[in-house]
Amino acid sequence: xxxxxxxxxxxxxxxxxxxxxxxxxxxxxxxxxxxxxxxxxxxxxxxxxxxxxxxxxxxxxxxxxxxxxxxxxxxxxxxxxxxxxxxxxxxxxxxxxxxxxxxxxxxxxxxxxxxxxxxxxxxxxxxxxxxxxxxxxxxxxxxxxxxxxxxxxxxxxxxxxxxxxxxxxxxxxxxxxxxxxxxxxxxxxxxxxxxxxxxxxxxxxxxxxxxxxxxxxxxxxxxxxxxxxxxxxxxxxxxxxxxxxxxxxxxxxxxxxxxxxxxxxxxxxxxxxxxxxxxxxxxxxxxxxxxxxxxxxxxxxxxxxxxxxxxxxxxxxxxxxxxxxxxxxxxxxxxxxxxxxxxxxxxxxxxxxxxxxxxxxxxxxxxxxxxxxxxxxxxxxxxxxxxxxxxxxxxxxxxxxxxxx
Amino acid sequence: xxxxxxxxxxxxxxxxxxxxxxxxxxxxxxxxxxxxxxxxxxxxxxxxxxxxxxxxxxxxxxxxxxxxxxxxxxxxxxxxxxxxxxxxxxxxxxxxxxxxxxxxxxxxxxxxxxxxxxxxxxxxxxxxxxxxxxxxxxxxxxxxxxxxxxxxxxxxxxxxxxxxxxxxxxxxxxxxxxxxxxxxxxxxxxxxxxxxxxxxxxxxxxxxxxxxxxxxxxxxxxxxxxxxxxxxxxxxxxxxxxxxxxxxxxxxxxxxxxxxxxxxxxxxxxxxxxxxxxxxxxxxxxxxxxxxxxxxxxxxxxxxxxxxxxxxxxxxxxxxxxxxxxxxxxxxxxxxxxxxxxxxxxxxxxxxxxxxxxxxxxxxxxxxxxxxxxxxxxxxxxxxxxxxxxxxxxxxxxxxxxxxx
Numbered sequence: 124x125x126x127x128x129x130x131x132x133x134x135x136x137x138x139x140x141x142x143x144x145x146x147x148x149x150x151x152x153x154x155x156x157x158x159x160x161x162x163x164x165x166x167x168x169x170x171x172x173x174x175x176x177x178x179x180x181x182x183x184x185x186x187x188x189x190x191x192x193x194x195x196x197x198x199x200x201x202x203x204x205x206x207x208x209x210x211x212x213x214x215x216x217x218x219x220x221x222x223x224x225x226x227x228x229x230x231x232x233x234x235x236x237x238x239x240x241x242x243x244x245x246x247x248x249x250x251x252x253x254x255x256x257x258x259x260x261x262x263x264x265x266x267x268x269x270x271x272x273x274x275x276x277x278x279x280x281x282x283x284x285x286x287x288x289x290x291x292x293x294x295x296x297x298x299x300x301x302x303x304x305x306x307x308x309x310x311x312x313x314x315x316x317x318x319x320x321x322x323x324x325x326x327x328x329x330x331x332x333x334x335x336x337x338x339x340x341x342x343x344x345x346x347x348x349x350x351x352x353x354x355x356x357x358x359x360x361x362x363x364x365x366x367x368x369x370x371x372x373x374x375x376x377x378x379x380x381x382x383x384x385x386x387x388x389x390x391x392x393x394x395x396x397x398x399x400x401x402x403x404x405x406x407x408x409x410x411x412x413x414x415x416x417x418x419x420x421x422x423x424x425x426x427x428x429x430x431x432x433x434x435x436x437x438x439x440x441x442x443x444x445x446x447x448x449x450x451x452x453x454x455x456x457x458x459x460x461x462x463x464x465x466x467x468x469x470x471x472x473x474x475x476x477x478x479x480x481x482x483x484x485x486x487x488x489x490x491x492x493x494x495x496x497x498x499x500x501x502x503x504x505x506x507x508x509x510x511x512x513x514x515x516x517x518x519x520x521x522x523x524x525x526x527x528x
Numbered sequence: 529x530x531x532x533x534x535x536x537x538x539x540x541x542x543x544x545x546x547x548x549x550x551x552x553x554x555x556x557x558x559x560x561x562x563x564x565x566x567x568x569x570x571x572x573x574x575x576x577x578x579x580x581x582x583x584x585x586x587x588x589x590x591x592x593x594x595x596x597x598x599x600x601x602x603x604x605x606x607x608x609x610x611x612x613x614x615x616x617x618x619x620x621x622x623x624x625x626x627x628x629x630x631x632x633x634x635x636x637x638x639x640x641x642x643x644x645x646x647x648x649x650x651x652x653x654x655x656x657x658x659x660x661x662x663x664x665x666x667x668x669x670x671x672x673x674x675x676x677x678x679x680x681x682x683x684x685x686x687x688x689x690x691x692x693x694x695x696x697x698x699x700x701x702x703x704x705x706x707x708x709x710x711x712x713x714x715x716x717x718x719x720x721x722x723x724x725x726x727x728x729x730x731x732x733x734x735x736x737x738x739x740x741x742x743x744x745x746x747x748x749x750x751x752x753x754x755x756x757x758x759x760x761x762x763x764x765x766x767x768x769x770x771x772x773x774x775x776x777x778x779x780x781x782x783x784x785x786x787x788x789x790x791x792x793x794x795x796x797x798x799x800x801x802x803x804x805x806x807x808x809x810x811x812x813x814x815x816x817x818x819x820x821x822x823x824x825x826x827x828x829x830x831x832x833x834x835x836x837x838x839x840x841x842x843x844x845x846x847x848x849x850x851x852x853x854x855x856x857x858x859x860x861x862x863x864x865x866x867x868x869x870x871x872x873x874x875x876x877x878x879x880x881x882x883x884x885x886x887x888x889x890x891x892x893x894x895x896x897x898x899x900x901x902x903x904x905x906x907x908x909x910x911x912x913x914x915x916x917x918x919x920x921x922x923x924x925x926x927x928x929x930x931x932x933x
Contacts, residue, residue, distance in 0.1 A: 173856030173864045206849050208865075208881035241849020242882045349835045350755075352857035354849075430754045430835060430920070431928055438929025444611050444646020444759075451578030452757035459578045460613075476613035477647045515835070517922040523836055524843025 126286040129298040129323035131159045131365030135267045136274025139253020141201035151274035153253040156196045162363035164193040165332035167339045169356035175205030176215040177235040189332035194232040197222045201239040205354035214245045225258025236357045275304040285390040287383035291376045297324035297366040301387040305395030318358035325364035325371045334381045335360045342388035345510045348399040350428035396511035401518030405494045408510045412501035418455045419508035425453035433515030439489035443471040461502035531691040534703040534728035536564045536770030540665050540672045541679025544658020546606035556679035558658035562600045567768035569598040570737035572744045574761035580610030581620040582640040594737035599637040602627045606644040610759035619650045630663025641762045680709040690795040692788035696781050702729035702771040706792040710800030723763035730769035730776045739786045740765045747793035750915045753804040755833035801916035806923030814903040816912035823860045824913035830858035838920030844894035848876040866907035
């Protein structure tokens, strides 16, 4: 699929050797995205109390979650630069300074993200060389979306890119380009993992922040691979207005653009769930009839994070009691005698009693589908939530039992 | 190991065919414990909103958690009798009536527990026959602790039994005998799994309840295999006073007895963690320096339930960043720059910065030890908690991906 690149944006990814330590010497591990003019930026970050140095630095550069006059984003993979104390923070600052120096930008105009192993210092000699090389290429090589989207991958098996073009009523078009990495250590209650959204739309930074908050809440934050909230989760939206300088989006134009942000975010979140470490199935947990959206989300997350639910799905086992019982310990009060559950529209449990079904046929259905939808209905209210998750497989265990050693 | 049987108690386990459906025709699946005189009883049960019929019935027979004049407990394995609606409740009542009829007891003097697959109706023809057979043997066969402790097993690989004898200052001795089953769908915030404690100590029912509440909180409730709170968790303590009729324990005698209950409960909880489905290692997560015990427990549980932490332990990978980051999303505020972590006394992370260590030696240590202790220190207060858990292995996934089908 070909993606349009928003006006004024360029990007590249290079291999500097961070991954060399993990036996992948030639793999790209540093990405830079650069705007030829100032952009507004907004960010949402992990809610983990133990957060990485790049997250700390981005928060400073986006007071209240947004700012103006940003010019670039730099990211590295293979090392999270988390739990690295003062030295890690200084390394994150240096990464941005290297970009600013290399591209002739003002100090403080670059954002930074990292992903990979926690608790190791960045190999700064390699990082310096990599950032230098990437900056040098940005001016005179074609935009390399492919290199940039590969350079942020860790155990992802494929890059994750999504884009939309929005036609404005004025006749102009604006372009939105998003990319993300996922794979594991992924759970909502935050702005999940690394996600980067770039656009040439004209926005003020408050608008950008609002749009990002709303879309992340129902996309990246409605996603759980393994219930483990990362130290590094970062989603950024940068808008440089190159498509229509000087006149910001408003009214229905702004709504259309917000819809595109939601769609791109949802698409990236779905790609992350279906490319989760070891996963064989993409699973949606829909909860309806809750008192609040937060209640629905708590229940959906208890179901999505239960290893018993996840392994049953892997085994194509219609063991619905695990789903119903996970709802019961989510910490949300409800009338258990009113609970009902469907899988792909087929009833499994109706108002507190088992619905008879053909277990063999149901298991065959589960085995053949790549995507399954479980819908749990409560009788408490009118709010709901749809959460993306995956199964738990021996391959997940294999990948994660041998990560740093 | 030989266990003393408390005076006045007898027990047996038989195979009635509940397990036949799961391809284990000869396996024992019904257990009965019987006191030759009235006993006081106390119980703690799952906090899951979706709770099984036997839990509902036990709660009725132990108003405020305890009661007098109980005579027997019946348990079956292979079927949880959970999510079975009114019919499941009637089946649980019938199980107790069958015991009361078979042993000539008053109606309402029997407690009941079940464990196994959720959402299936009990095969009552087999259950009737099994209870009949067990009742018939209780009068004239020797006590069979072995049969009873096997009959409550599901995926447990071995029975779990613990006992203590307490010498009273009066010169008499009282005996406490406990047994439990575990394996999976095990997480604290409740009275975990099935645990049965029988004694000939003279207690009033309020004392029995208090002792059980306190000991369960720090033993069965400080245990997590997979973070999934069951629908059927039940721990019962029954005391018939046969060792010294008429004079209840008090003062230091009561304290000594409470200590024995704690020790037996802790021993059974440890057995459950080390015999968890697929587990290769018993792991203790100790959290200290928390503001409250509840805070410490929340953090320990976030660590114990993280699949990333559990798989790293399985792989003997000293990937301590996963432990520290799990603490960060537990929902407990703390100063992350003051965090420290040790494994078996060896420092991994000290006051927010990595402690240098030899990863190869550390990994070799992890591979050789059957038990590992992770100690996380906060600087918020003086409270702590010690939680038992295990690793996450391909075998857990295999066992749980093919359970009902």
